[in-house]
Amino acid sequence: MLELWQTISPFVLPLYYVAIFFVVIGILLENRNPLKTHSYLLLLLLLPILGIIIYLFFGQNIRKRKIFAKKLLINQAFGEQYFQDRVNEVEINEVLPPSLNQYERVVRFLRKDLSPLTKNNEVTILKNGEEKFPEVFKAIEQARHHIHLEYYIYEEDDIGHQMADLLIKKAKQGVSVRLIVDGVGSLSLSKSFFNKLKSGGVQLVEFMPVLFPSFTSKINYRNHRKIIVVDGMVGFTGGINISDRYINNGKHSTFWRDTHVKIEGEAVKTLQFLFILNWQFVTQEEILPESNFFPEFTPKGSHWVQINASGPHWELASIMDSFFLAINSANQKVRIATPYFIPTESILDAITTAAQSDIKVELIIPKDSDSWIVKSASRSYVRQLLDAGVNVYFYDKGFMHAKVIIIDDNFASVGSANMDYRSFDLNHEVNAYFYDKTIVAELIQEFEIDKTDSDLVELERWQGRKLWPKLKESVCRLLAPLL
Template sequence: MMALVKDNIWIILIALNYVLAITAATTILLKNINPTKTISYILVLVVFPFLGLLVYYFFGQEYRKNKIFNRKNILNEQIVKKIGEDYTLTAQQKQELNAYLDEKIKLVELLKNNKSTPVTLRNDVYIIKNAKEKFELLFTDLKQATNHIHLEYYILKDDTIGTELINILCQKAKEGVKVRLSFDDVGSSISAKTKNKMTESGVHFFAFMPVLFPRFTGKMNYRNHRKIAIIDGKIGYLGGINISDNYVNYEQSNRYWRDTHVRIKGEALKPLQIHFLMTWDFVSNASCNITEQLFPDTEIATKKAVQIAASGPDTDWANIMEAMFVAINTAEKYIYITTPYFIPNDEIVTSLQIAAKSGVDVRLLIPKQSDSWTAKHATNSYIMRLLEAKVKVYRYTKGFIHAKTMVVDDVFCTIGTANLDFRSFNINFEINALIYNKDTSKQLKALFLEDITNSQEIDIQAWQQRSKFTKIKESYCRLWSPSL
């Protein structure tokens, strides 16, 4: 018997592979997900024995309804309900918001259906350009913290800027400030020495979904891509800038890094705090003791409407993608989008095409040189469809642009962590600030127009002349777009 197995080991393994592949393919079919994504995974399972199963195991399994992301504490539900009640708008406030937003009130109504996304009216919003300014502001705010510091980051490294941050956290923890830190295990790199230092100083920290070999799992599914900082429940930060020297334009840097972040003070801090606490429950497996100091009343009188939109495998709806979709479809004058990775679904592509063909000034800014070979070519595979619809596409040439922003009609803008790609829409945990304010929107518009002065607009005739080999590379990378 053993001799028979030994002589036919490869036949047995191939047969076992296809039994498992057929089971996996059946599971994918029954989910009724996007047909393109379904076909991509089934082709990989059929064409690449063994490798296909590994790809499906790491990238293809859907956990959205899985218990892995179920929150264990009912306390969070009570907090979310209470915050929602606090921000139920009066009839007069609704009338004022309706008059200002016009058709874009649909955005507010859309996200109000998500119980953790109330619209908040009293906020002060400051747009931050690049990491140098962000860290100067953030470090100043951290040093002035008196009650708590909450940080949640996709990338945290104990390099120059990371060590400076960690030193501040350790000092504040020694002073009695409650410091809670969550970082993604795949995106981050922190030495045992640094972890010991934080532990000894009283910093509470947890890795998000730890993996055995993080260096070899850079695209493991369901990563926490958020970048959140909250100081005393009064000041908050979110956007594209992680904690790493790669984001800081030091003199010795090999490449200029262009990014956008936002600093918020006001009522929007309460929903932002909720999202941090829900993640903290998950990573620490223990609820945080909820006190009034976590949700202080705001002293901000400035009226700037803000919604904090979050999405991930634990949400029933793709909130950020849906908000962008509605914003595009209700645009009347212009849509300016900046994203480092443009690998969208058909809904976003079609809405951009229709807007442009309807006379809306639609512009897309992407990097000329990406930090991902596959993402770059996958992005390029979508450009022709946009150019044909009169969308203006620019490629940033000054360095690498990592900002994730959209501004529409001098009325609405969004700054956050979500790219316009499959991963941000469907797989990763993301968070964006949706801002309904003319002044803030005009500021973001001015930044966009400044950035395109350091960019090259793609000419449709020149783009058509790309070599056949280049187009094949783009098409190949596009096949993997649901997993990038």
Template sequence: MFDWNQFSVWFYLLFLLTAIPVGFMIVLEKRSPYKTAAWIMLLILIPILGVLFYLIFGQEYRKRKMFSIRGLKTLKSLRINSSKQLRDFENSPYNQETKAHENIIRLLLSNSNALLTSGNQLEILKDGKATFEAIFEAIEKAKHHVHLEYYIFAEDNIGNQLTDLLIKKRKQGVEVRIIVDDVGSWSLKKSFFRRLRANNIEIYPFMEVRFPRLTSRVNYRNHRKIIVIDGKTGFIGGINIADRYIRGLKKLGPWRDTHLKIVGDAATSLQIIFTADWYFVSGKKLEDKSYLPVFSEAPGTPVQICAGGPDYDWEGIAQAFFASIVNARKKVFLVTPYLMPPPALLLALKTAALSNVDVRIIIPEKSDARVSQWGSYSYVEELLEAGVKFYFYKKGFIHSKYMVVDDCLATIGTSNFDFRSFETNFETNAFVYSRDFSSQLEKHFLEDQSNSQNIILSQWRKRGWFFKLRESLAHIISPMY
């Protein structure tokens, strides 16, 4: 016969030995009250499983410097250059469009060493077809090296086409280096790595997740999508290497995404991020001028490339979003597939809308991540109440990650507007200071808006209790994503 009294004794003993010490650890980490409360609640409700969940997904490594890669000579040089640029900004030759956002530029220089580059020509790529055509064309022209860093690299039609092209270029003498996230590209077979290495292509997984190392690595993923060709041409945005970005998904329909092609000095900034990550995964340094050409400072569109992740002291991308929104005077047009903002960014959006700034947000009506969709929906009502205009994209699934602020500030990158991207993942965004570029990106936003349903507060409040319940549950756990 089962002895419930003995079971209770052992259960509470385990609780005392596990959940309570872990609870103290969480409190001592001094996270936001929202994240702390969410983890403590989980420990109380399911103490044993909650401890395991925290050990795998919840530990905070930013302050512990687990990912320190600042020994690189290139990063030391970058810090020196960024400090000098910060001092010299007042006397810089940049135009009034750039000067108007001096506070954002200074912030990114301070929190992430993001140098302001001027010699850039930019092209917005509005879908997978246009993006892969531009990528393949640029790689075909490569003379010295091709560097790729991706969250997802699939062995499907487009992935195999790209692999064949990279092998072809390697045989022509072009150096090829690839970083793939170990979790995002988990489906890659060992034969894929063997084939590339047999053709003298260097490829490394980012933070392999293998037991027992799983507990310290699984939650920190490289979500960057970077290509750098010959140090002069770069690509950044939301599109990974997979067929879905061209063909869409059966349950969701067409895949709407946004990518950015950069020719100029900002490609060198992307290269600096790649070289740091390359050093992290391989222990090899890429410091030759053929990889890192000197900035030309030629005429062109001003761009700052900001990297974010546990390897930085500050949440640089989140801070730049916050400063951009709270300083907006006319409009904030935001597109994100997942909307789970940290409290400060949620307050920034509401404050801007209440200040009579035209704040519009587009999120997908259908999502590839069910719980994330419910979490996104949980923020809709309070943002509508503040005057934010909401649009649910209906023409398939929108995976774009971009924002336009006022007349001459815009950002495109890999970061979603959620806790994970801002606080946990390794991300990269391009911040662009140009009236013409912002105008182009705004046209894409208005086209996306035309393919979306405007959400009305009075109608949204009428949804059923079941929908509200699951959204509330997703909202509670969203800080732990």
């Protein structure tokens, strides 16, 4: 083997160095975030051959531009018509309730990203799958015109079959049923399951399907959203996918803590708009914004809501930037729950600066994660947070999967976006923003309960840990922008 290498190395090494040269030039010319650039260069240094392979399959932006260029055009064309004809948006110069004045910059920023501010909404907070799915099934049972679903994970288990049977039942009743599942998140779905739904009248499509998900850059640009719209009147979004694991009924050993929301009102139109954009992108089928998709109705509630989406095709990193603005608007308290905490520098600065400005900041993350490298990367930030005065809690009852941000007592965000680079930059995400004391009070109550199921991290104990976990966390943090 050594002799073979000595024979071929004079030919292989020059080719390798040329390849490295062009890869490095390509990385530099992309002018992406310096942290991500440094991470890829470090990867090439530490893992010479494997680093090139990882970059070629996961790091390039060429595929991203080709895939999403047309989608951007669809967004612009349909988005303008949507704003002009379908949404009863509250003008920012109207008299706003005092609770919104503090967040006017957030409202204005989101409005620039096809996220109208609406006030005629009734919002219901749904804790865990055992509260979500009964409400979802009830709404679907009552559907008369259409049912639209868009999910990252749809699993072929008990709840998946129950949902499929109900969708087929409604399709046979003449209800138009459209379902988008992600090509990676729902990769486990069998061909027979697809055939069952399609033969039952459900229009089922995959978002960017892949044959070899471990060896394709398409694994980066996933549809991580969770959206249901029924008759344009009722909408659901949040962190809960269609899977048994989200229902704490004893079938799974791990308790799954998550948060979802049911919305009835004007804000549902934005969820509908987002679904139609993705349906048009996946199917190349034009759907006109007919009145049945955007119906007029008598206001049921008075909750103020904005729905915002982001993705690799969006001009703005709107969810990340809205988090930054919201945290900076805090006067008293910031509460954050997230399963994956790998923040960008701007988000980390906002959190630590708030804590150092005598604003009480509390963060709940899982004690155990479904990824050791993500867990280690997340924990690498704990010392910096503790030094700044942030109260960090490790959720110990099970897996904390809720994605919730609460500012003071009158603003909250619930959605699909984690507080990490992948959600901010690579995935298609959707979040709901609430400017309402009653809704926020309910979320605060749940947050306080979650704190009792968590361990408060003490600075002295954290500093006294052994060298190995600290080193592992520091190394994983270097790769944070790539996770």
